[in-house]
Amino acid sequence: MRLLLSLLPLLLPLWLLLSATAVAALPAASASEQPVPQPVRYGVLASFPPFQIWPQDGVPGGADLEIVGEMARAAGLVLQPVRYTDYRQLEADLAAGRIQLASSMARSAERELQLRFTPPYAQFQLALLTRAEQPSGALLPDLAGRSIAVVNGYASQAQADRLFPLASRVVVGSPREGIEAVRTGRADTLLESLPVLVDIIEREQIRGLSVARRIDAPSGRLHLAVPATQPALAQRLAEAVRNYPPLRVDSLVEAWSVRAPDSRPQALQLSPEDTAQLAAWPAPVVGLVGRDAPFASLNAEGQPEGLSVDMLRGVLQRLGKAPRAWLALTPEQVPAALAAGRVDVLVGADEGAESASQLRFVGPFIEYPTVLIGRPESGAFDLVQMYGRRLALPPGSAARPYVESRYPGVRIVDCPALEACLAAVRQDEADATLADVVSTMVAMARQPRADLQVIGAEAQLRRFHSLALPERHAAMVPLFKRALDVAIDQDMPQLKNRWFSRSVQADVHKALLRRYGPWAAAVLALLGALWWLHSRRLWAEVRRTQAAQQAAERVGTEKARLAAFLAHEVRNSLHSVIAGAELAQETQGAAAANTASAPAPSNAARLAEAARSTLRLLNNLIDRDRLDAGRLRLHTEPTRLMPLLQAVAREMAPAAELAGLQLRLQGPQPDPRRQVDALRLQQVLRNLLSNAVKYGAATPGTAPAEVELAVLPADPLAPGTVVMEVRDRGRGVAPADVPGLFEPYGAAHRDTASAGLGLPISRELMRLMGGELTLQARPGGGTVVRISLQAEPLPEAPAPAPVRALxxxxxxxxxxxxxxxxxxxxxxxxxxxxxxxxxxxxxxxxxxxxxxxxxxxxxxxxxxxxxxxxxxxxxxxxxxxxxxxxxxxxxxxxxxxxxxxxxxxxxxxxxxxxxxxxxxxxxx
CATH class of the missing domain: 3.40.50.2300 (Response regulator)
Incomplete structure (x- = not known):
């Protein structure tokens, strides 16, 4: 591989020369027929193996160069690589559009504000890297007082913030710098992509480091990214990603990666140096901390037992050792025992910042979540809802520093152990306590507590079980880590089956069953009989209710059908009355034209106005129901406003004449076609003019009695806004009464017959059309009702062809x-x-x-x-x-x-x- 990279600077110019010669030899016609590939500036990191590699004065390489190159050719693109040594500069240039493409990008909400992403083309694990003598992989919020190196700008930085919010940070510029920070002790851990870490470590033969844990996280999904301003490019690349074979990605990444030795062999291989080191280490005294069944506790004979105990035995067996003695300790006794050198290995010790200076933890070999335990009526489901409440915790709990720093509003109540914490909650000395789910289930099985239950969970906190060695045995930690890895692979399934499948406190359960079983059976039988009687009555009541509901629905349906039928018939009758009255008016008008006197309002005009008034009331009632039910629909069409307004004015003129009012119309100038619902707009104008006529009689001392319908001149800056006003000189409306006018069935003048429907329905119709309706007092007396709607002017349509006689x-x-x-x-x-x-x-x-x-x-x-x-x-x-x-x-x-x-x-x-x-x- 190194030989190939050294020859690439010599081969690349030759390949470009041959390619140019071949292209020049093609006929001109074929060149014109082939689409020209779109050039794309592609940002490449100088050191991000095995995905991106670009040595100084060398040529770019890496799995991404081949993967993205093949995708680009499929998308009709040609890549123009641009070298970067700083990832943040690459991301900034991509967001600004100075380059058009980057790969191996993790998707995040912050990046989506500036970038577009393709679907993921690869998925890789993250790894927690530590020094070999400190191989703890426990995901504690504070990392037990250890520091973590984060690569500035990388997606792994966000994952570190999520997993380790309380751990101190060492900011580095690249994964290589982060590895060096861990190796030299400047940082204790590093969270980064597993293939990247393995490639750098194996390529440079860096020793003394250990991958303590592998983590599946969203930042392990790799995407192609383009600027947010390039949606078409993103779509083309997304299609290429979807069509790219996943096995090809795996093979290319493997080809560019330095193969790492199997970190978990089937059997522990000991070198002569390892054998000599073990021979010099005496048989250990094991400290058993606490009483944590089913992990580490003493049985009835005083012998240690549990999953953690068996795991330690398996590790020591692979190292050729056996415990010399077992020493039971409380958490408070551990520091003194370590200082006196009385223990060599600990099981059951919790990893935390206070123990980091005395112990080296190896593991974890098992972990599980933490739950919140409280009374059912507490109403708290997580730590956020515990604000201002009391939380019982032991002084040595690993959750304590997390709660104190992230949730200072939670009041912590001290309790020595889980049983005491549960007792504090039951006695109302605390509102809840935190414990791991396994310990909780064991405690509940040992002593049932009907007044306590699991009320929530805290995903950020987990319980980890590890082995611990004192600082004086730090040299043995790498051997313990290797032996533990083998034991986890080979022994853990059997240990889980043994310790988690067997019953806990089976004898207690049997005794409870013998003592309370008959009484419980009798109570259950009585409850069953009562429930049977209650069920029969309940089902009978349900059937009666369903029958009554169905009958009511049938009656409602028939009423709705009858109402629709009556509305149609009444409308038809009113239309006939209006049409007949108009016909009579035309006849009377023709007769009056032969006389010299001014025509007086006729009975036909009064009849037409009465019918129109009734029709408006009926339409408003029906539309009120439809608006409430959300069933009213608009039907828009290109319309000129002037004919529409003239029709309304002609219709309302007889009513104005009967009221002794003059109706004036001021139309739009000019009058382009607009897309509106003409019928609904006319309905609104009829309601407004009807109100103006009804309440528009002039008051003494005011201007002459008239009603105006005016279209205001269009605003040149907003030609699509149409504003109309209906003005009268009537008694007006007090400002305090205006809001009530828009309430259904409200009216300003109770001494006048009014259903109170016109204005509310008119405003809702205007809003349905995208407009608004307002009402205000008019200077000099009266009111002004203004309506506005959005209706852009339409281009003039060609004149319709004359319709033949039909x-x-x-x-x-x-x-x-x-x-x-x-x-x-x-x-x-x-x-x-x-x-x-x-x-x-x-x-x-x-x-x-x-x-x-x-x-x-x-x-x-x-x-x-x-x-x-x-x-x-x-x-x-x-x-x-x-x-x-x-x-x-x-x-x-x-x-x-x-x-x-x-x-x-x-x-x-x-x-x-x-x-x-x-x-x-x-x-x-």
């Missing part, structure tokens, strides 16, 4: 409205026939010759939608245009548009506008 079939059971529709179509040059039922319409359609079918959806002998579906499926070509009309465009009616008919039109009482809308749909 043969129209109107299917409508309201006789007056059908007559006015027929008249409106005839005035526009079309021939019209009218049918009042589905049967009549089918007969006429079957005869042929109909160009446009306009049908109501609710007919006396059937559904208009069924008639339209029949016409669509059965009529021969050329089929007529199909349009539907209804007084109530609900969700079901709107669903017909596009699927069955060209459009669904809403009946408003203005037959001419309805006919004009139908002809626009046909000509569109």
């Amino acid at each position: 043969h129209v079939l109107v299917v409508e059971d309201a006789e007056v409205l059908a007559l006015l529709l027929a008249r409106a179509f005839e005035q526009r040059g079309h021939r019209v026939e009218v049918a009042a039922t589905v049967a009549q319409a089918r007969l006429r359609l079957a005869a042929g010759g109909i160009d446009l079918l306009l049908s109501d959806l609710h007919l006396p002998d059937g559904s208009g939608s069924e008639l339209l579906a029949w016409a669509r499926a059965e009529l021969p070509a050329p089929a007529p245009w199909l349009l539907a009309m209804t007084a109530d465009i609900d969700t079901e009616a709107a669903a017909l548009e596009g699927a069955l008919v060209r459009a669904v039109l809403q009946k408003t009482g203005d037959a001419a506008a309805l006919a004009e809308r139908a002809l626009r749909e046909v000509s569109a």
Whole structure:
């Protein structure tokens, strides 16, 4: 490999020359046909083996160069490597866009703010590196007082912050510098990628170090990264990553890695030096710390037993040693025993900062999580919720420094051991205690405590079991580590099965069963009988409730159907009344034109206004229900505002005349087409003008009685904002009463008949259209209601082609409205026939010759939608245009548009506008 790297500077220019010659020899046509690869500046670290290697004055190499190069070719890219010696500079240049690609990047929330990542193309473990004489791999928050080297800017730095929040830091610039910091004692541990550490250690033959632990973490997933401003490049590379074979990644990483010897051999191999060292070491005295079943405790005969005891025996056996004696110690007796040299090995000792100066820990060989134990009613599930509460902990607990530093609001109560801590919680001297899950289960099995339970867990804290040697035996630590690795691989499954599968305190359980079993059986039988009786009554009540609920739902459904039917029929009747009144007005207007006197408001005008007022109230009630249920939908179309406003003004003019008011209209200038829901906007304007007419009678001393509908000039900076105002000179509204006007069923003037629906519904309709409605007092008396909505001007559409004379079939059971529709179509040059039922319409359609079918959806002998579906499926070509009309465009009616008919039109009482809308749909 070194020979190949030394020859690369000589071979690379030759390869480039041959490539240039070959490219020059290709025909010009082929060069023009092949796509030109996109050049991409690719950041490469000078020393990040085995992934990225670029010696000074050398050529780049490493597994990433081959992997990314093959992915780039698949994505149509050509790499331009850029050498970096500082990782943070590489990341900064990538975020700024000075380079376009980097590899071996770990994904994090902070980086995602500036970079885009591909899916991971490789997954590797992290490793905790220590010196061989301090091989502890316990993931304690403070690392038992030891320091950790972190590579500045690397993803492993975030993992170190998460796993070891209380450990002191030694910041280094590269993994190689971190290894050197551990080797020289400047730092005690290093957390970094396992392949990187193994490659550097084996390549440079660095001795005296040990991989104490391997960790699976998200930072072990390697991604390609590009600047956030390059989404297309990220997409191309992501596709290349998904198509890249994973086995190819493994083979390339293995090819560029220096193979490390197996760290866990099947059997312990001792060198002559190891044998001599063991021969000089006397048989050890083992200290048994505490009483921690099933790990390390004394049985009834006073002999040591437990998983930790058996693990130590296995380690000593592989070293050719046996315990000389066992010495039972309490945690408080350990320092004195170590100082006197009375023990040579400890089992059951907890690793912590206070013991780091006296002991060297080897392991851990087993670990498990820590749980929070308390009373069921405590309401705390983790340490965050223990703020201001009492937590019972032994003085030597490994969790104590973590709690004191990270959760200072938790009050710690001293207790000598777990049993005492549990007693403190039961006696309300503490609110909870922390203990490992195994010790907790053993304690609960030994003495059941119904008033205590596991109420939460603390993921950051774990219990570790290790072996410990005094400082005077530090030279034996590497041998113990090697023997422990073999013992873990070969003995741990059997030890777990032996110590975790057998019953704990089986004799206690049997005694409890014999004593309380009969009573418990009797109580259970009684409870079972009571439950059976209760269940029968409960099921009977459930069946009665379900039957009543189903009956209520049927009644509700029938009521809703009846309400919909009545609403449709009342609307049809009101439309007929309005249409008839307008027809009578036209007749009276023609007669009045022959007289010289000014026409007075006619009974027909009063009748039309009364019908419109009733129709507005009905529409508001129905829309109130739909808004509450979220079923109201908008139907927008390109519309000019002036015709829309003129139609509303014509409709409201008779009401204003009856009230002695003058209605003035100020339209938009200019009036481009805008995408709006014309019917809903007209509904809002009708409500506002109706209020203005109702309350707009001039007060004494004010300006002449008039109502204004004005469109304000457009703002050049916001041409899409349309603002309209409805102004009156009536009695006005006090500022304190304005909020109540927008509450459903609220009204400012209780002496005037009002349902209190118009303003709340109008504001909700405007908000549904993306606008707003406000009300304020008008200077000089009266009110001003302003509405605004967003409707961008649309480009002018070409003039529609003139519609040829059509043969129209109107299917409508309201006789007056059908007559006015027929008249409106005839005035526009079309021939019209009218049918009042589905049967009549089918007969006429079957005869042929109909160009446009306009049908109501609710007919006396059937559904208009069924008639339209029949016409669509059965009529021969050329089929007529199909349009539907209804007084109530609900969700079901709107669903017909596009699927069955060209459009669904809403009946408003203005037959001419309805006919004009139908002809626009046909000509569109």
